[in-house]
Amino acid sequence: MVMFIRAEIERLGGEYRFETRVEGFDMDGEGTERRLRGLRLSTGETLPAERVILAVGHSARDTFEMLRDAQVEMDAKPFSIGVRIEHPQSVIDVARFGASAGHEMLGAADYKLVHHASNGRAVYSFCMCPGGQVVAATSEEGQVVTNGMSQYSRAERNANSGIVVEVKPELDFPDDVLGGVAFQRKWEKAAFVAGGSNYNAPAQRVGDFLAGRPSTSLGAVVPSYQPGVTPTDLTQCLPAFVTDAIREALPQFERKLRGFSMEDAVMTGVETRTSSPIRLRRDRDGQSPTLRGLFPAGEGAGYAGGILSAGIDGIRAAEWLAASL
Numbered sequence: 582m583v584m585f586i587r588a589e590i591e592r593l594g595g596e597y598r599f600e601t602r603v604e605g606f607d608m609d610g611e612g613t614e615r616r617l618r619g620l621r622l623s624t625g626e627t628l629p630a631e632r633v634i635l636a637v638g639h640s641a642r643d644t645f646e647m648l649r650d651a652q653v654e655m656d657a658k659p660f661s662i663g664v665r666i667e668h669p670q671s672v673i674d675v676a677r678f679g680a681s682a683g684h685e686m687l688g689a690a691d692y693k694l695v696h697h698a699s700n701g702r703a704v705y706s707f708c709m710c711p712g713g714q715v716v717a718a719t720s721e722e723g724q725v726v727t728n729g730m731s732q733y734s735r736a737e738r739n740a741n742s743g744i745v746v747e748v749k750p751e752l753d754f755p756d757d758v759l760g761g762v763a764f765q766r767k768w769e770k771a772a773f774v775a776g777g778s779n780y781n782a783p784a785q786r787v788g789d790f791l792a793g794r795p796s797t798s799l800g801a802v803v804p805s806y807q808p809g810v811t812p813t814d815l816t817q818c819l820p821a822f823v824t825d826a827i828r829e830a831l832p833q834f835e836r837k838l839r840g841f842s843m844e845d846a847v848m849t850g851v852e853t854r855t856s857s858p859i860r861l862r863r864d865r866d867g868q869s870p871t872l873r874g875l876f877p878a879g880e881g882a883g884y885a886g887g888i889l890s891a892g893i894d895g896i897r898a899a900e901w902l903a904a905s906l
Protein backbone atom coordinates (compact mmCIF):
# COMPACT_ATOMS: atom_id res chain seq x y z
CA MET A 582 0.00 0.00 0.00
CA VAL A 583 2.83 2.41 0.88
CA MET A 584 4.32 1.79 -2.60
CA PHE A 585 1.04 2.88 -4.20
CA ILE A 586 0.79 6.00 -2.02
CA ARG A 587 4.34 6.90 -3.01
CA ALA A 588 3.65 6.32 -6.73
CA GLU A 589 0.55 8.53 -6.53
CA ILE A 590 2.46 11.35 -4.81
CA GLU A 591 5.19 11.13 -7.49
CA ARG A 592 2.57 11.12 -10.27
CA LEU A 593 1.18 14.36 -8.81
CA GLY A 594 4.64 15.98 -8.87
CA GLY A 595 5.96 15.07 -5.42
CA GLU A 596 9.58 14.08 -4.93
CA TYR A 597 11.16 11.82 -2.29
CA ARG A 598 14.66 12.50 -0.97
CA PHE A 599 15.75 9.38 0.88
CA GLU A 600 18.72 9.50 3.28
CA THR A 601 18.38 13.28 3.46
CA ARG A 602 17.89 15.11 6.74
CA VAL A 603 16.66 18.65 7.34
CA GLU A 604 19.41 20.15 9.49
CA GLY A 605 18.50 23.84 9.60
CA PHE A 606 16.41 26.69 8.23
CA ASP A 607 16.96 29.79 6.14
CA MET A 608 14.83 32.51 7.72
CA ASP A 609 14.30 36.24 7.56
CA GLY A 610 12.49 38.76 9.77
CA GLU A 611 12.30 38.99 13.57
CA GLY A 612 9.96 37.85 16.37
CA THR A 613 6.42 37.09 15.21
CA GLU A 614 7.40 38.30 11.70
CA ARG A 615 10.15 35.71 11.31
CA ARG A 616 9.53 33.70 8.16
CA LEU A 617 10.83 30.46 6.74
CA ARG A 618 12.69 30.81 3.43
CA GLY A 619 14.43 27.49 2.96
CA LEU A 620 15.53 24.12 4.32
CA ARG A 621 19.19 23.27 4.82
CA LEU A 622 19.72 19.62 4.00
CA SER A 623 22.34 17.12 5.13
CA THR A 624 23.48 16.87 1.48
CA GLY A 625 24.72 20.46 1.71
CA GLU A 626 21.90 21.80 -0.50
CA THR A 627 19.43 24.47 0.52
CA LEU A 628 15.91 23.87 -0.71
CA PRO A 629 13.95 27.12 -1.18
CA ALA A 630 10.69 26.67 0.77
CA GLU A 631 8.31 29.21 2.28
CA ARG A 632 5.79 26.69 3.59
CA VAL A 633 6.84 23.39 5.16
CA ILE A 634 4.94 20.67 7.02
CA LEU A 635 7.36 19.33 9.61
CA ALA A 636 6.34 15.80 10.69
CA VAL A 637 9.53 14.26 12.03
CA GLY A 638 8.21 11.58 14.42
CA HIS A 639 8.75 11.25 18.17
CA SER A 640 12.36 10.08 18.08
CA ALA A 641 13.94 12.86 15.99
CA ARG A 642 16.03 14.01 18.93
CA ASP A 643 18.67 15.72 16.79
CA THR A 644 15.94 17.67 15.01
CA PHE A 645 14.29 18.64 18.33
CA GLU A 646 17.66 20.15 19.38
CA MET A 647 17.94 21.98 16.07
CA LEU A 648 14.41 23.37 16.52
CA ARG A 649 15.13 24.50 20.08
CA ASP A 650 18.36 26.22 18.92
CA ALA A 651 16.39 27.90 16.10
CA GLN A 652 13.95 29.21 18.76
CA VAL A 653 10.97 27.36 17.34
CA GLU A 654 8.60 27.50 20.32
CA MET A 655 8.01 24.21 22.10
CA ASP A 656 6.91 22.80 25.45
CA ALA A 657 7.83 19.67 27.38
CA LYS A 658 4.90 17.26 27.16
CA PRO A 659 3.81 14.32 29.36
CA PHE A 660 4.51 10.83 28.04
CA SER A 661 4.82 7.43 29.70
CA ILE A 662 7.49 4.83 30.35
CA GLY A 663 7.49 1.24 31.57
CA VAL A 664 7.86 -2.28 30.22
CA ARG A 665 6.38 -4.74 27.70
CA ILE A 666 4.58 -7.64 29.33
CA GLU A 667 4.14 -11.00 27.59
CA HIS A 668 1.64 -13.76 28.37
CA PRO A 669 0.66 -16.84 26.40
CA GLN A 670 -2.09 -15.65 24.05
CA SER A 671 -4.18 -18.60 25.27
CA VAL A 672 -4.22 -17.15 28.83
CA ILE A 673 -5.57 -13.83 27.54
CA ASP A 674 -8.10 -15.61 25.29
CA VAL A 675 -9.50 -17.63 28.22
CA ALA A 676 -9.60 -14.57 30.50
CA ARG A 677 -11.53 -12.60 27.86
CA PHE A 678 -13.61 -15.22 26.07
CA GLY A 679 -14.02 -17.96 28.68
CA ALA A 680 -15.28 -21.23 27.21
CA SER A 681 -15.37 -19.68 23.72
CA ALA A 682 -11.60 -19.05 23.72
CA GLY A 683 -9.95 -20.35 20.58
CA HIS A 684 -13.10 -20.04 18.44
CA GLU A 685 -11.96 -19.09 14.94
CA MET A 686 -14.53 -16.29 14.64
CA LEU A 687 -13.14 -14.58 17.76
CA GLY A 688 -9.46 -14.68 16.86
CA ALA A 689 -6.82 -13.53 19.36
CA ALA A 690 -8.19 -11.47 22.28
CA ASP A 691 -6.97 -8.01 23.20
CA TYR A 692 -7.35 -5.92 26.36
CA LYS A 693 -7.16 -2.40 27.74
CA LEU A 694 -6.27 -1.85 31.39
CA VAL A 695 -5.78 1.17 33.62
CA HIS A 696 -5.01 1.69 37.30
CA HIS A 697 -4.57 4.94 39.22
CA ALA A 698 -1.68 4.25 41.60
CA SER A 699 -1.40 5.69 45.11
CA ASN A 700 1.70 7.70 44.09
CA GLY A 701 -0.52 9.79 41.84
CA ARG A 702 0.52 8.15 38.55
CA ALA A 703 -1.73 6.37 36.10
CA VAL A 704 -0.57 2.92 34.95
CA TYR A 705 -2.08 1.65 31.72
CA SER A 706 -1.71 -0.86 28.92
CA PHE A 707 -0.34 0.66 25.73
CA CYS A 708 -0.27 -0.62 22.15
CA MET A 709 -1.57 -4.11 23.02
CA CYS A 710 -0.48 -6.60 20.35
CA PRO A 711 -2.50 -9.87 20.24
CA GLY A 712 -0.51 -12.84 18.96
CA GLY A 713 2.44 -10.56 18.33
CA GLN A 714 6.05 -9.97 19.21
CA VAL A 715 8.12 -7.56 21.26
CA VAL A 716 10.49 -5.67 18.97
CA ALA A 717 13.67 -3.64 19.39
CA ALA A 718 13.00 0.05 18.76
CA THR A 719 16.06 2.04 19.77
CA SER A 720 17.26 4.79 17.46
CA GLU A 721 20.60 5.43 19.15
CA GLU A 722 23.68 3.34 19.96
CA GLY A 723 24.13 1.87 23.43
CA GLN A 724 20.44 1.98 24.34
CA VAL A 725 17.62 -0.54 24.53
CA VAL A 726 13.99 0.35 23.79
CA THR A 727 11.04 -2.02 23.39
CA ASN A 728 7.92 -1.75 21.26
CA GLY A 729 5.39 -4.30 20.04
CA MET A 730 3.74 -5.38 16.83
CA SER A 731 1.37 -8.02 15.45
CA GLN A 732 1.32 -9.51 12.00
CA TYR A 733 -2.05 -9.47 10.25
CA SER A 734 -2.58 -13.11 11.28
CA ARG A 735 -2.10 -12.35 15.02
CA ALA A 736 -0.96 -15.93 15.29
CA GLU A 737 2.27 -15.75 17.35
CA ARG A 738 2.31 -17.60 20.68
CA ASN A 739 2.35 -14.57 22.99
CA ALA A 740 0.16 -11.56 23.66
CA ASN A 741 2.16 -8.44 24.52
CA SER A 742 1.41 -4.93 25.67
CA GLY A 743 3.24 -1.96 27.08
CA ILE A 744 2.52 -1.45 30.79
CA VAL A 745 3.47 2.16 31.22
CA VAL A 746 3.34 4.91 33.82
CA GLU A 747 2.76 8.62 33.35
CA VAL A 748 5.79 10.89 33.32
CA LYS A 749 5.02 14.47 34.33
CA PRO A 750 7.40 17.18 33.10
CA GLU A 751 6.47 19.56 35.91
CA LEU A 752 7.56 16.94 38.49
CA ASP A 753 10.22 14.91 36.69
CA PHE A 754 12.25 17.47 34.68
CA PRO A 755 10.76 20.92 35.36
CA ASP A 756 13.63 23.09 34.11
CA ASP A 757 14.41 21.82 30.64
CA VAL A 758 12.16 21.78 27.60
CA LEU A 759 14.12 18.79 26.27
CA GLY A 760 14.33 17.20 29.74
CA GLY A 761 12.06 14.39 28.52
CA VAL A 762 14.66 13.37 25.94
CA ALA A 763 17.41 13.30 28.60
CA PHE A 764 15.06 11.29 30.87
CA GLN A 765 14.32 8.74 28.12
CA ARG A 766 18.02 8.43 27.25
CA LYS A 767 19.02 7.85 30.89
CA TRP A 768 16.70 4.86 31.28
CA GLU A 769 17.36 3.50 27.77
CA LYS A 770 21.12 3.47 28.56
CA ALA A 771 20.42 1.81 31.93
CA ALA A 772 18.39 -0.87 30.08
CA PHE A 773 21.30 -1.47 27.69
CA VAL A 774 23.64 -2.06 30.67
CA ALA A 775 21.08 -4.20 32.57
CA GLY A 776 20.63 -6.31 29.43
CA GLY A 777 24.35 -7.09 29.31
CA SER A 778 25.57 -4.27 27.00
CA ASN A 779 25.01 -6.43 23.93
CA TYR A 780 21.52 -5.24 22.84
CA ASN A 781 19.78 -8.00 24.76
CA ALA A 782 16.86 -6.46 26.66
CA PRO A 783 16.60 -6.77 30.43
CA ALA A 784 13.69 -9.00 31.48
CA GLN A 785 12.08 -10.21 34.69
CA ARG A 786 9.42 -12.76 35.59
CA VAL A 787 6.32 -11.13 37.06
CA GLY A 788 6.55 -13.44 40.10
CA ASP A 789 10.10 -12.24 40.83
CA PHE A 790 9.19 -8.60 40.16
CA LEU A 791 6.28 -8.75 42.61
CA ALA A 792 8.44 -10.50 45.22
CA GLY A 793 11.17 -7.86 44.82
CA ARG A 794 13.91 -10.29 43.72
CA PRO A 795 15.95 -10.33 40.48
CA SER A 796 15.16 -13.03 37.93
CA THR A 797 17.96 -15.49 37.27
CA SER A 798 16.00 -17.57 34.76
CA LEU A 799 12.70 -17.51 32.91
CA GLY A 800 9.85 -20.00 33.04
CA ALA A 801 7.05 -21.21 30.79
CA VAL A 802 6.62 -17.95 28.86
CA VAL A 803 9.26 -17.69 26.14
CA PRO A 804 9.92 -14.01 25.39
CA SER A 805 9.82 -12.99 21.73
CA TYR A 806 12.33 -10.10 21.84
CA GLN A 807 15.29 -10.46 19.47
CA PRO A 808 18.29 -10.69 19.72
CA GLY A 809 17.36 -11.97 23.19
CA VAL A 810 16.72 -11.06 26.81
CA THR A 811 18.78 -11.15 30.01
CA PRO A 812 16.93 -12.14 33.20
CA THR A 813 17.63 -9.44 35.77
CA ASP A 814 16.09 -6.82 38.04
CA LEU A 815 14.09 -4.20 36.15
CA THR A 816 14.29 -1.72 39.04
CA GLN A 817 17.83 -1.02 37.76
CA CYS A 818 16.51 0.56 34.61
CA LEU A 819 13.28 2.30 35.63
CA PRO A 820 12.56 5.07 38.13
CA ALA A 821 11.15 3.94 41.48
CA PHE A 822 7.86 5.75 40.88
CA VAL A 823 7.38 3.59 37.76
CA THR A 824 8.22 0.22 39.34
CA ASP A 825 6.20 1.08 42.48
CA ALA A 826 3.16 1.97 40.37
CA ILE A 827 3.45 -1.19 38.21
CA ARG A 828 3.87 -3.37 41.31
CA GLU A 829 0.64 -1.92 42.67
CA ALA A 830 -1.19 -2.22 39.34
CA LEU A 831 -0.45 -5.85 38.44
CA PRO A 832 -2.64 -7.42 41.19
CA GLN A 833 -5.43 -5.01 40.19
CA PHE A 834 -5.08 -6.08 36.57
CA GLU A 835 -5.24 -9.72 37.74
CA ARG A 836 -8.70 -9.00 39.18
CA LYS A 837 -9.88 -7.84 35.75
CA LEU A 838 -8.02 -10.41 33.67
CA ARG A 839 -7.29 -13.71 35.36
CA GLY A 840 -3.71 -14.82 34.75
CA PHE A 841 -2.39 -11.33 34.13
CA SER A 842 0.00 -11.47 37.09
CA MET A 843 0.93 -15.13 36.52
CA GLU A 844 4.39 -15.91 37.92
CA ASP A 845 5.97 -16.71 34.56
CA ALA A 846 4.64 -13.73 32.58
CA VAL A 847 7.70 -11.86 31.30
CA MET A 848 8.32 -8.13 31.54
CA THR A 849 10.91 -6.74 29.12
CA GLY A 850 12.25 -3.20 29.25
CA VAL A 851 12.29 -0.41 28.65
CA GLU A 852 9.28 1.06 26.88
CA THR A 853 10.04 4.78 26.61
CA ARG A 854 8.73 5.98 23.24
CA THR A 855 5.01 6.01 23.92
CA SER A 856 4.61 9.51 22.50
CA SER A 857 6.64 12.64 21.86
CA PRO A 858 8.37 14.26 24.85
CA ILE A 859 7.69 17.70 23.32
CA ARG A 860 4.90 19.69 21.68
CA LEU A 861 5.76 22.28 19.05
CA ARG A 862 3.46 25.23 19.50
CA ARG A 863 1.22 26.24 16.64
CA ASP A 864 -1.10 29.19 16.13
CA ARG A 865 -4.75 28.89 15.17
CA ASP A 866 -3.62 28.81 11.54
CA GLY A 867 -1.37 25.80 12.21
CA GLN A 868 1.93 27.71 11.89
CA SER A 869 4.69 28.03 14.45
CA PRO A 870 4.21 31.34 16.31
CA THR A 871 7.96 31.98 16.07
CA LEU A 872 8.56 30.75 12.52
CA ARG A 873 5.85 31.61 10.03
CA GLY A 874 5.58 29.11 7.21
CA LEU A 875 6.50 26.14 9.44
CA PHE A 876 3.53 23.81 10.03
CA PRO A 877 4.45 21.31 12.82
CA ALA A 878 2.42 18.10 12.49
CA GLY A 879 2.07 14.50 13.56
CA GLU A 880 3.37 12.56 16.50
CA GLY A 881 6.78 14.23 16.84
CA ALA A 882 5.16 17.65 17.05
CA GLY A 883 2.99 16.31 19.88
CA TYR A 884 -0.37 16.25 18.09
CA ALA A 885 -0.86 12.54 17.50
CA GLY A 886 -0.33 9.12 19.03
CA GLY A 887 -0.47 6.35 16.47
CA ILE A 888 -0.91 5.92 12.75
CA LEU A 889 -4.50 7.12 12.41
CA SER A 890 -4.22 10.27 14.51
CA ALA A 891 -0.91 11.16 12.81
CA GLY A 892 -2.62 10.78 9.43
CA ILE A 893 -5.55 12.94 10.50
CA ASP A 894 -3.20 15.60 11.83
CA GLY A 895 -1.36 15.50 8.49
CA ILE A 896 -4.63 16.25 6.68
CA ARG A 897 -5.30 19.12 9.08
CA ALA A 898 -1.80 20.54 8.46
CA ALA A 899 -2.29 20.25 4.69
CA GLU A 900 -5.57 22.16 4.95
CA TRP A 901 -3.91 24.91 7.00
CA LEU A 902 -1.10 25.12 4.47
CA ALA A 903 -3.54 25.32 1.55
CA ALA A 904 -5.50 28.07 3.34
CA SER A 905 -2.28 30.09 3.73
CA LEU A 906 -1.54 30.19 -0.02
Ligand SMILES: Cc1cc2nc3c(=O)[nH]c(=O)nc-3n(C[C@H](O)[C@H](O)[C@H](O)COP(=O)(O)OP(=O)(O)OC[C@H]3O[C@@H](n4cnc5c(N)ncnc54)[C@H](O)[C@@H]3O)c2cc1C
Binds near residue numbers: 716879880885887891
Ligand atom coordinates in the same frame (compact mmCIF):
# COMPACT_ATOMS: atom_id res chain seq x y z
C1 LIG B 1 7.26 -1.21 16.21
C2 LIG B 1 6.15 -0.18 16.14
C3 LIG B 1 4.84 -0.61 16.04
C4 LIG B 1 3.80 0.31 15.95
N1 LIG B 1 2.52 -0.15 15.84
C5 LIG B 1 1.52 0.72 15.73
C6 LIG B 1 0.19 0.27 15.55
O1 LIG B 1 -0.08 -0.92 15.50
N2 LIG B 1 -0.81 1.20 15.45
C7 LIG B 1 -0.54 2.54 15.52
O2 LIG B 1 -1.48 3.35 15.41
N3 LIG B 1 0.71 3.00 15.67
C8 LIG B 1 1.75 2.13 15.78
N4 LIG B 1 3.03 2.60 15.93
C9 LIG B 1 3.24 4.06 16.03
C10 LIG B 1 3.22 4.72 14.64
O3 LIG B 1 4.23 4.13 13.83
C11 LIG B 1 3.47 6.23 14.79
O4 LIG B 1 2.51 6.75 15.70
C12 LIG B 1 3.32 6.96 13.47
O5 LIG B 1 4.21 6.41 12.51
C13 LIG B 1 3.62 8.45 13.64
O6 LIG B 1 3.55 9.05 12.37
P1 LIG B 1 4.34 10.38 12.02
O7 LIG B 1 4.12 10.60 10.56
O8 LIG B 1 3.94 11.47 12.96
O9 LIG B 1 5.88 10.07 12.30
P2 LIG B 1 6.83 8.92 11.71
O10 LIG B 1 6.06 7.81 11.09
O11 LIG B 1 7.77 8.59 12.83
O12 LIG B 1 7.61 9.63 10.53
C14 LIG B 1 8.58 10.63 10.75
C15 LIG B 1 9.57 10.59 9.60
O13 LIG B 1 10.38 11.78 9.64
C16 LIG B 1 11.72 11.40 9.37
N5 LIG B 1 12.60 12.45 9.94
C17 LIG B 1 12.92 12.68 11.23
N6 LIG B 1 13.72 13.76 11.33
C18 LIG B 1 13.92 14.22 10.08
C19 LIG B 1 14.67 15.30 9.53
N7 LIG B 1 15.37 16.15 10.30
N8 LIG B 1 14.66 15.46 8.18
C20 LIG B 1 13.95 14.63 7.36
N9 LIG B 1 13.21 13.58 7.83
C21 LIG B 1 13.21 13.40 9.17
C22 LIG B 1 11.87 10.05 10.04
O14 LIG B 1 12.99 9.36 9.50
C23 LIG B 1 10.53 9.41 9.67
O15 LIG B 1 10.60 8.79 8.41
C24 LIG B 1 4.09 1.70 15.99
C25 LIG B 1 5.42 2.15 16.10
C26 LIG B 1 6.44 1.21 16.17
C27 LIG B 1 7.88 1.71 16.27
